[in-house]
Amino acid sequence: MATMYLVQAFKQIGHRLVADQIQTSKSAEKAVATAERLAPIRAGVIAFSQEVDIETDAYDEPRVLLKLGRLPPGLME
Incomplete structure (x- = not known):
């Protein structure tokens, strides 16, 4: 097993949240x-x-490290 650390950002376009490309990181920090x-x-x-x-x-299952701002409803709840 390996652990992946990922960051997903969203931009606001009109009333919609549009996902940026997922970024990988080498650690949780x-x-x-x-x-x-x-x-x-x-x-x-x-x-x-x-x-x-x-x-x-x-x-x-993903484990949330940090959530900030507006996110799509139900995302990782």
Whole structure:
């Protein structure tokens, strides 16, 4: 198993939230720092980790590290 650290930001276009490309990080701390850096220039941002079994391509449930701003309803709740 390996742990992936990811950051997903969203921009506001009209009334819709549009996802940016997901960014990867090398650690939980770097993912949180990236999310905090993006927060002032995006409508919302979420940093999360996810365990993945590379051999079977199986993913565990994501674990939220940080949520800031507006996010799509039901995202990782």
